[in-house]
Amino acid sequence: MTTVDTDVIVIGAGPVGLTLANLIGVRGHRATVLEARHELIDYPRGVGLDDESVRTLCTAGLWERIRPYTVPHHVVRLVNGAGRVLATNDPKTREFGHPRKHGFIQPLVDRELAAGLARFPGTGLRFGHRVVGLEDRGDHVAVTAERLDADDRGTGEVTLTARYAVGCEGGSSFTRKWMGTRFEGKSPPARWVVIDVENDPIGTPSVYLGADPRRPYVSIGLPQGIRRWEFMLRDDEPTESVDSPAFLHSLLERHVPDPAALTVINQRTFTHHGRVAAEFRKGRVFIAGDAAHLMPVWLGQGWNSGIRDATNLAWKLTAVLGGDADDTLLDTYGEERRKHASDMIDVNMAAGSVMKMGRLGGRLRDVAASALNIVPKWKSYFTELRFKPMPRYATGVVVDQVTLTPGRAEAGLKRGRLAPFTDSAGALSPVGLQFIQPRVNTSGATGILLDEAIGDWWTLATWGTDPTAFLSPADLALIRRHRIALVSFTPETQRTWAEKRYAGSPAPVIVVGDRTGALKDWFDVRACGLVVLRPDRFVAAASLAQQASRTLAAVVAAGSLVKEGTPA
Template structure:
């Protein structure tokens, strides 16, 4: 078998590249990160951290390191030029195990991501390596970088070989340009100046989006006493005006007395972008984060969208590297991530339009906002962040709930026409109609599964991911998950390290542990201490879910359909059986 310098070359030591390398390392494979700079970027950029990203950091074993540099429950208020609150974003739910929004200090978090690589043999970060060439050689890639030579006047060239390469080097990505894909979207000419100060002179912990027709602004309370302001520059104001102290003081004077007394720790100008690459893969080369899509900053989704890319790509790369899946699995990365990134760009662009309305448009907006706030349903639309499109994968490693077709998943499973599904039941809903009511019309397939706190025989009051682990899970509600699995099915479960889980009310846990002790494969009994798992299954037409390593629902079905659901997931994910593994491994050696 051919030996390469590393399994994956990651180009760029930003948060996406570092997170990806950590996720590859925690699953037992090697990653080498090449960074053109001689150190990590030390100025703040992103300031918003979502619960989805925290779930990923926890999987990577880094959340405890990162947590001290965050502040939970970041409340965001949209205000007009007079300070009137037009909308409040304060989601109180924690369905994924953590508060929905956190503020954070990016350079300190990035530092912990980089330090995390030290845990893994064969994984590391190389500064001063500027990538200048990529070659896809069919069965591996060769990445060429320039680095400083023995003295300051020379440059050395080094080439690394790997199974795959991923470009995470930002909006000007060399990798994306090498791939030759288009970068579609808009780059508005609007410029903004960012100012970060120590010893927050305001002291409020929240975020204010100032939709002021005179000059839109953002004011953000951050951890460790940092306050950030962002001010829009008008078209007739040159960028170098920001170097004028009097001008900067005039911007800050409306927000704080005596701007000259502030200790500024960072000041930069930037332009919003909204672009997405036409493809995230070319052969053995991928792009992620800003290299794949540029996100306007309004909803704090640039950092988080990149982490979603790393989460999605990492488990697929490691599945292929481990010989668990065919290379075709990697095609689902673009299929799943591109659409959601594009949707997030559209929502952020719309938010920017609301922020930048002029005096007339602003008056219309303010009147409309007042009317909407008077209606609880519409008010909660903003309060609970319902306008933010949650990732839902309609194609890729998913199985349609109605007919168990692999590779696609409709949002609703009731199709209104009679047909016979693989269970042999006849009905308008593929055999589900006799067992469910209208509460279960929406399918959970393609959505991220919840993460309540639970208890088991070995742990009390822990997050669900700590029980299920970071790979495949087959879970049922109230029953033995092995009940309908054949010997061949159980071989497949073992082959792919699928964890078998039974969710039960905490009152039944002791009974279930005793009852399932003699099951043909180990079953982990999870006590639903809060009722959240029961509530989840109660309004969904399924008693079984197959969860992917990234905690998204790959399939949902009746418990009797377990064999069909498992087989369909294997096809959707190009997962290899014992009969195909040898062929796959021979291809790797070629």
């Protein structure tokens, strides 16, 4: 095997590239991040952080360092031109262990992500390195970067080698262009100006989406007293007008008593894009984040969708690098992530259309919103953020619950006979969805989040039973080979009994006490007693406990996991 300088070269030191490098480091592999700039971007960009991303940051071991730069439970209100609230997005759920939405300050979060790389030997960040060449050499890649001085003048080139390369360098991605893949979608012509100010002159913690026919706007309360506004520019307003203090004051005068007294941190113009690459992989080269997809800012999902990419790709890269899986596992990255990114773009585009309606369309929208607020079920669709498509992987590292066929998972269960379970527990499979994360008890800890109890790699868990009961000696050897945690979820009232009972099992069993009842509720409405969780906490397979051996075999096939050899 060719000797390489590092395991993965990450191109771009934005949040996606830095998160990916941290996740690779946490799992024992090396990453080198190349960034053309000489420092991290120091102005606010992304402002919305969701619970799925927080879960990833916990896995990376950085959440406690990032938490001070966030405001948990960001409430979003859609208002019309008269200031009347049309819909309120106020999700109360903590399904994945954290509030559903947070406001945050991206430059400070990026700084912690960059500092986190220092924890890992052989992992680092190189500023002033602009990538100018890529070569896939079959068993490794070579990445050529031009070294830049403080004035961005080239001072020579350096070529680094790695097993894989990932382009995370944004919408104008060199890597995507090198791949030659199409960048499909739309770029609406509307321009927006963003204005960030210190010492929030409004002082409210929430978000307002102003669906004002005169000029749509966004107003966002952020941590550390920062307020963000975004205003749509009219077609007859030149981009250069935003450089005029008088013009900016005219935008802000309906929102604050004295625009001239504001301390502006940053102002810039941007255009909303809705694009997704046709392919996320070419050989040993991948793209992630804005390099792979661009989406409008309406629902705050550009940043979070990129973090989902990093979460998905990181565990698969490290599984292959560690000898746990065949390289074909990496094909499932684009297979799983592309559709969800595309769905998120569609929802964001639709939200933008609602925001930008004219006077007639706005009146019709307001009437429709009033009707929706009358019906509790329709109202909760917005209040609980149900319109946001949660990732569900129908192909890739998943196993169909009815047929136990690897690689594909239908949502419905009515195709097969799981009676009486499909009638009593509903007709949808949890396979391909992210597993919940309640607070639990173990023999050594009380009230911890589930991921802290079971770890961040593969998990085979059962409800109320010994997870080894229906596993063969060959199955147990495979579980040892792949460091799969065996877990028994049990009512807290039975935890002590279970710990004693399963102490004699043929493999170690982690007993998790369901202190809140959330785990029982989860299994109570699903036709399964066993789940296999992937390292990214998505359900790879669900079955009856007695199907454990067959289910495990199907997961091994879906994940291209090796069947022999010692752990890497």
